[in-house]
Amino acid sequence: NAGVTQTPKFQVLKTGQSMTLQCAQDMNHEYMSWYRQDPGMGLRLIHYSVGAGITDQGEVPNGYNVSRSTTEDFPLRLLSAAPSQTSVYFCASSSLMTSGRWGTDTQYFGPGTRLTVL
Amino acid sequence: AQTVTQSQPEMSVQEAETVTLSCTYDTSESDYYLFWYKQPPSRQMILVIRQEAYKQQNATENRFSVNFQKAAKSFSLKISDSQLGDAAMYFCAYPGGNYQLIWGAGTKLIIKP
Numbered sequence: 001n002a003g004v005t006q007t008p009k010f011q012v013l014k015t016g017q018s019m020t021l022q023c024a025q026d027m028n029h030e031y032m033s034w035y036r037q038d039p040g041m042g043l044r045l046i047h048y049s050v051g052a053g054i055t056d057q058g059e060v061p062n063g064y065n066v067s068r069s070t071t072e073d074f075p076l077r078l079l080s081a082a083p084s085q086t087s088v089y090f091c092a093s094s095s096l097m098t099s100g101r102w103g104t105d106t107q108y109f110g111p112g113t114r115l116t117v118l
Numbered sequence: 119a120q121t122v123t124q125s126q127p128e129m130s131v132q133e134a135e136t137v138t139l140s141c142t143y144d145t146s147e148s149d150y151y152l153f154w155y156k157q158p159p160s161r162q163m164i165l166v167i168r169q170e171a172y173k174q175q176n177a178t179e180n181r182f183s184v185n186f187q188k189a190a191k192s193f194s195l196k197i198s199d200s201q202l203g204d205a206a207m208y209f210c211a212y213p214g215g216n217y218q219l220i221w222g223a224g225t226k227l228i229i230k231p
């Protein structure tokens with residue numbers, strides 16, 4: 001049971017380049033999400049998904065794209081990288097409603113990706 | 119708007135002593151969960167403890183316990199017998215609407231040997 005895996009762990013891009021951050025989980029979780037973490041700002045939600053084929057925007061979605069074709073995978077695409085997207089990115093997953101409602105389950109996090117955009 | 123506030127950007131404590139990290143939140147809900155997560159230098163986020171709002175008893179996990187004051191919307195984390203391995207960023211989180219967790223800005227905990 002690998003939990004939540006993310007690749008790559010580190011990445012350097014030039015402004016304007018595109019790339020995909022990979023996220024996979026093997027716990028059959030319905031809910032998956034992407035966060036960015038910047039100093040002094042905690043975690044900010046980029047996009048989330050409540051199941052295969054269903055995605056929605058979080059607090060800071062601009063410049064990012066997601067898809068969820070399977071329960072296991074939830075890739076994050078940077079369309080045209082900008083220096084403002086320099087950050088640490090985390091993928092997380094959880095059961096959606098073990099207790100019958102949202103927000104009762106533990107979030108399981110990947111190890112993070114440190115992205116630098118020059 | 120639902121918010122989570124951690125007013126202490128940094129705290130330090132002597133090894134083996136007790137420290138309390140504060141968290142306040144704003145919600146109009148009556149039944150909800152609250153969470154504390156830890157992020158050590160390895161960057162891996164892990165759950166420390168969670169509290170169900172309708173339970174009057176404060177949650178406890180070994181040396182970690184919460185002081186939950188529902189009326190005051192306060193959710194403090196107490197760490198007893200602090201150890202060097204407790205050094206980390208600690209985040210308070212509240213499940214807001216639309217499947218979005220709301221996070222505090224975090225408190226950096228320093229353990230002095």
